[in-house]
Amino acid sequence: MSSGDTKYVTYNEIQNLKDNKSVLLIDVREPQELKETGVIPGSINIPLNTLEKTLKGIPSDEFHAQFHRDKPDLDTPLVFSCKAGIRSTKAQNIAVKLGYSNVRNYKGGWLDWEEHIKKT
Known part of the structure; x- marks a missing residue:
């Protein structure tokens, strides 16, 4: 997961x-x-x-039971997405505030994803 911009990911990276x-x-x-x-x-x-409550307060076993993924450590790479980038930017800020160090944002969100999959 590396590109010139460390805050954002592209459609190709999301794929x-x-x-x-x-x-x-x-x-x-x-x-x-x-x-x-x-x-x-x-x-x-x-x-x-x-x-915030989920990342901070849910025990690892509950997180795994609910999401079928391990609860992220503070250095786990996280990528947030939403519809168009506004909520994912807020989510990115929340994660950083909680101490997560490897946080990125799919700023184009669902709208960008949908636009790309229509072309294929």
Whole structure:
């Protein structure tokens, strides 16, 4: 996961994350939005309004039971996405505030993903 800009990831990088279990791709949209639009493969859903509580307060075993992924350590690479980049930027800031050191943002979000998959 490396590009010139350390804060953001591109569509191509997101495409490569679906099979990369060392990076946690977190969609911070509401569950209803995911039902209406779909999800980026390999992502888990933690709505923005529960993100801080989830990352900070849920024990590892509960996190794994709910998301089928290991709870991230403070150095686990995290990538946040949403619809268009506003909530994922807020999520990125929350994670940094909590002490996560390897945090990036798919700023184009679902709209960028959808635009690319329509072309293929």
